[in-house]
Amino acid sequence: MSGHEHAVSADGVWKIFNEGLSNEVTALQDVHLTVDTGEFISLIGPSGCGKSTLLRVIADLTDATRGQMRVAGVTPPEAREKQLYGMAFQQAALFDWRNVRRNVELPLELQGWNKDKRKERAMELLEMVQLADFAEHRPWELSGGMQQRVAIARSLAVDPPLLLMDEPFGALDEMTRERMQNELLRIRQETGKSIVFVTHSIPEAVYLSDRVVVMSPRPGRITDVVPIPLGVDRDEDTRESDAFYESVTAVREALRGHVGGAGMRARVGEV
16 A cells, blocks of 8 residues: 555644643644545635644644644655645745746756756746746736736646645635636646645635535534535536535535534534
8 A cells, every 4th residue: 555545634633722821722623634636625614713724734834733644645744845735825925036937937946957947847837827928027017816827837836746725816806716716627637636725715615626625613623524516527607507506505504504513523423
């Protein structure tokens, strides 16, 4: 057994900030989750429920207090060292003094790729996100949606098997956001990446995901996992379908059912 059958596997993960102090906060409580290779999972829940904290534990940006996290079968520090994942945040976090192409090249530069290879790979990725014509522009010359596409291209630079995305479309207007969702689905189809995606939007989670993971108010626990039966090919018509509305309702009810926090334990066992 290679241990690579899951993109992410969390086994009884807790995250407690300031443990033992008067300002102790339990952000994650006994989280169990597996993400299969090639699967798209969204994390959804009320503000402050630990969605981003869970993503940060996967990414080795913070340690689990208890329990075990595995990324492609290895520990988060090993996964980070081997660059087994790419990250995209709500803010594109591009460097204004570098043009678009050189922003995409940055992870390759850190890996010691030579100049020609870096340029070739960056252009390939900019082609994929339909921004090749903007390679020599500076980030501030681009719209918010275009900047996010550059950030996604950069997160794909070293061709990691896993993408971790923390509300990457949260700051965009509705129309741009829908276009970006379609873009992400297309990239997923082309690359076969596993994706863990944090969002506050129920329709976004449903449109993008194979399964939506519902978290309780803090301390964050996984209270439901809702499978989304929309198939692989999704487009604008999908958003109008009965199956889409039914899934949105199922996620909304799962969220609503756990606001009080009671009566969920029996169902969690089935997840």
